[in-house]
Amino acid sequence: MDNVHFQRPCEHENYPISPEIIYYSDRKFTYVVVQEGIYPSATQLRYTEAPNYFPVPDYYIIKTTWGRSSNSQTIQCSIYYIERELHYLICFRDNLQYQVVSVQSPFNASVELHEIITPNKKTAVSGIHLFGLQLKCIDRNRKGRPHELKPNEKSSKTTQIKCTKGLAKKEQVHFEDSIKDFYNPKDRVVLKALNFTVKNKEYHVSFGKDDDVKKNKITFNNICTRCRKYTS
Incomplete structure (x- = not known):
């Protein structure tokens, strides 16, 4: 080719x-x-x-x-x-x-x-x-695509998982960017989990563990979740 x-x-x-x-x-x-x-x-x-x-x-x-x-x-x-x-x-x-x-x-x-x-x-x-x-x-x-997103309850399970992972990753990045404003770097602050609801459906996102989707509880392991900033 x-x-x-x-x-x-x-x-x-x-x-x-x-x-x-x-x-x-x-x-x-x-x-x-x-x-x-x-x-x-x-x-x-x-x-x-x-x-x-x-x-x-x-x-x-x-x-x-x-x-x-x-x-x-x-x-x-x-x-x-x-x-x-x-x-x-x-x-x-x-x-x-x-x-x-x-x-x-x-x-x-x-x-x-x-x-x-x-x-x-x-x-x-x-x-x-x-x-x-x-x-x-x-x-x-x-x-x-229409700009307005489809309601969560009408989305496929795969789409719900993707949205949950995307939101969790975004919150993780925001959390890590904010640490320096409140803690000393030596404190080693780590975000462990994120909990939220969508129309009374509970979602639990754990960072750094294997994916597990069960009864609307999602253990999140996006490939970059366990990434760390490179240090030589």
Whole structure:
């Protein structure tokens, strides 16, 4: 496929039927959409910097692979709006056990990542491409959906779990960002669980344990839940 001549950039996809998207530009990227996310209201929606001005989604998670097979890299990228401030997260290493976070831009998140995974190189892969924000098929599908979310009781069990995980991850990031305002770093404050109700249905989210969905109780283990900020 790589030897076939076609106009670049281009997307090879059957989205949303298949979550996998192959994108060709100056290099090849393979994406797997974990959570499509939503666009906030027009007054809150943010865009990437010039010259592209791509809209930035909330509750968005995507896995990205690039590089030759012998030296390929796979990461998981997430974007959340927290108190109207964008948080760009990248989980990396074999088990995605480490993460870098930027509140500035996808480019800044990419630079922080490459300072760790390729410290001897002065260049970094485009942050836009790492987060897949240029992908037209996702943008088209996201814009084609009604903005108002379906009521929880009418959603499938899978959708309910995804919403619960997305909310829990967002609250976890907010919690970790707020720790420094109230505690000394040596205190090692850890968020253990989150409890909430949706129309009298109780949800219990435990961080750092295996998934367990039973009687509307969810033990949450998003891949990045047990991530920790990388320290050399």
